[in-house]
Amino acid sequence: MFTDKTIAFIGSGTMAEAMIRGLLAQSIVKPEQIVAAGPRPERGQHLQERHTIRVTCNNTEAAEEGQIVVLSVKPQVLKEIMPEVRGHLRRQDLVLSILAGTPIERIANGLAHAAIVRAMPNTPAQIGQGMTVWTDTPEVTKAQHQQAQTILGSLGEELYMDDEEYLDMATALSGTGPAYVFLLMEAMIDAGVHMGFSRRVATQLVFQTMRGSVEYAAHSGRHVAELRNQVTSPGGTTAEALYHMEKGGLRTVISRGIWAAYQRSIALGKGKKRSET
Numbered sequence: 001m002f003t004d005k006t007i008a009f010i011g012s013g014t015m016a017e018a019m020i021r022g023l024l025a026q027s028i029v030k031p032e033q034i035v036a037a038g039p040r041p042e043r044g045q046h047l048q049e050r051h052t053i054r055v056t057c058n059n060t061e062a063a064e065e066g067q068i069v070v071l072s073v074k075p076q077v078l079k080e081i082m083p084e085v086r087g088h089l090r091r092q093d094l095v096l097s098i099l100a101g102t103p104i105e106r107i108a109n110g111l112a113h114a115a116i117v118r119a120m121p122n123t124p125a126q127i128g129q130g131m132t133v134w135t136d137t138p139e140v141t142k143a144q145h146q147q148a149q150t151i152l153g154s155l156g157e158e159l160y161m162d163d164e165e166y167l168d169m170a171t172a173l174s175g176t177g178p179a180y181v182f183l184l185m186e187a188m189i190d191a192g193v194h195m196g197f198s199r200r201v202a203t204q205l206v207f208q209t210m211r212g213s214v215e216y217a218a219h220s221g222r223h224v225a226e227l228r229n230q231v232t233s234p235g236g237t238t239a240e241a242l243y244h245m246e247k248g249g250l251r252t253v254i255s256r257g258i259w260a261a262y263q264r265s266i267a268l269g270k271g272k273k274r275s276e277t
Helices: 014-025 039-052 059-065 074-085 103-111 123-128 142-153 165-175 177-195 201-222 223-229 237-247 250-269
Strands: 007-010 034-037 052-058 067-071 092-098 116-122 130-136 156-160
Touching: 007 014, 007 059, 007 074, 014 034, 039 052, 059 074, 067 074, 067 103, 067 142, 074 116, 092 103, 092 142, 103 116, 116 142, 116 165, 116 223, 123 130, 123 156, 142 156, 156 165, 156 201, 156 237, 165 177, 165 250, 177 201, 177 250, 201 223
Parallel strands: 007 034, 007 067, 034 052, 067 092, 092 116, 130 156
Antiparallel strands: 116 130
16 A cells, blocks of 8 residues: 555654654564654654654755645644645645644645545554544545545544545644543542542553543443443542532533534634634
């Protein structure tokens, strides 16, 4: 599938390295089939030493080498990057973007290129446990679609959607989702410390509780509400805790936060720099 293919990363940050690590760990490509471009020579040296890939500080050079070009820069610098890449892509090349809040139309116009995949991974991709939602344009061939699926699958689970609208939804739910989980974990750990546990013990308890609960829910095949009811005895400690959480509006606050993230993703796609509140 990737014979004689070079994957070029425009942007050599954390998520790019996660993708590189996944591709190499699963032997999808060889190190010599990867080139990463970034502005910092020391970052390139790190990637070269750790993964034995090729590196450059020249985005144009990387774009010319790659048959699959991954846009992994920060969204705010895209406007500076596109002129360097535009005109250096062949019609049969595939562009794969992991830029949050950046619609396909903007990339297609900026690069004068039609075969584009837009994907929304999340941070657990760094350990191969990510969730990536993606879509592509009609110009993406069946072979390119399969290549994109394989690349994104190296990050964890991937889910293809046939409408780009779902990418903004995914940004709010799974892309930003780890932050919600981390905030809940932080609150639980702080509560444990408040009760008298050391922070080390409270952290251990919360980490394993989270890990075990997710695995149990994933393997049970039951609705999460049913699982919650299983551990909620009438008049018990769980019922008391949930009563106060619901009374405090936890469910509503989470829902509103995710909706706000969705609206912000749409606004970013329209070029708005900040929320209009």
